[in-house]
Amino acid sequence: MYTTDQYEGMIAETITIKGTNGDAINTYFARPMGPGPFPGVVLAHHLPGWDELYREFTRRLAHHGYLAISPDLYCREAHGTPEDVAAAVRAEGGVSDDQVMGDLEAAAKYLKSLPSSNGKVGAFGSCSGGRHVFLAGCRLECFDAIVECWGGNIIMSDDQLTDKQPVSPNSYTKDLSAPLLGLFGDLDQSPTPEQVNQHEEELKAAGKDIEFHRYPEAGHGFFYFDRPIYHQSSAVDGWDKMFTFLGKKLS
Template sequence: MKNIKIRRLSKEKLNKPALHRPQASIESMHKYRTDMYEGMIAETVVVRGHGGTNINAYFARPLGPGPFPGVVLIHHAPGWDEWYRETTRKFAHHGYLAVSPNIYYPFGQGAPEDVAAKVRAAGGVPDDDVVGDIAESLSYLKSLPQSNGKAGLFGTCSGGRQVFLVACRTKGFDAAVDCWGGRVVMSKQELTAKYPVAPIDYTKDLSCPLLGLFGEEDQFPTPQQVEQHEQELKKYGKTYEFHMYPKAGHGFFYYDRAAYRQEQAVDGWNKLFAFFEKYLGTTD
């Protein structure tokens, strides 16, 4: 990280955000050595969804008895796609029981982008359904004999918004990471039967520490909306870290899209794993 500076919003006044260089290096996050054994298993499983239904999920875990912390991943608007499978395995590689439920399951099966298009046309997944799905996945993780009893929540894009929503409306998560979730702040005109309450209005109920990663060039959410969200978190004395990356927009982790920003993504992943390690613990 030589060329970018990051505003750590949570430590400074909003009008005078601090600029600092990230301290963690990518090396510090990998505790593996070339002479260590490493293994994982990753497969599609069936888990319970909202309302007692069954949905499919992608589950990846390190081999071994654990105990391991868990992470539930909420996929992004483009669907339950390859990037989310890879990211699920990435969490397992870092020592987490990781499950990514297919919250688009009720909309039918097919190529991820085609299912996502159907969901888009339908106006999205109802917030209540998502909360139910993720709560069930949390129960699944914590029921596993390898669980250390702690679990985090991760999501990007619409999944980032849903991370915050779920972290406010459920209990049992120990840390949550919202990556550029748009529409946490919503106008009254944006509210629908599926999205009846703006997530920001649940802030007082946030049940665990929150990490937010955002891009300064993003329009969904805008930096102003992120600041508004932060004001609300401060108002209720919540534990959080927000980082606003310059020269990055929406989805800067996505190596397969034009939005990818290498330096910001590497730093963001480092911050994310440091955050989870702090609140969830690992077996390393």
């Protein structure tokens, strides 16, 4: 817990790392000043893009003592305002799951390679990012904790599958290799409460280390303070749950 007599400093900047296929991708990296050792968190941004909100989330994690890194998952598609880029990606049906997995893995490995790392890295994502970090927890072995916030399309019907999203993420449930915190709003339309229940039941049936929290008055994206869907008490509690979870799993 922060006290007013503590020194605090942070460096936050755009860097370039090599993602899937060795492609250079822009990445926002915020880290506490000091030698560490610090745990790390990779942030998978939401469909509205690599936006100011996600850079703020990244800095917030650094403020709480994490090496925090948010790769631009749309970096290959185009550059422009986050909204214009996201609109172009939306029109193309999103980015491929395989490509995102490679980028998230590269970001995790980058953090672990730093001398200030404690060797542990978690993943945080919301909306499409929540889906991506659940997939990452199942398909990759580089993460020590997963924070999945209202990830939809984790349970996909056959007619929703595409070349870019060819497998329903819940098919990988048995492969989840990290503890998972899930935060969901009961008023969300996707994932619906029924889908959240199914997701939780499948994880429990597979014997996974999970912690699900549901917020009755919250809908989709209740952390997003720049949107009407922000729900203050749920967001405050959700962030608290997240920092408690990460503190336990990444220390």
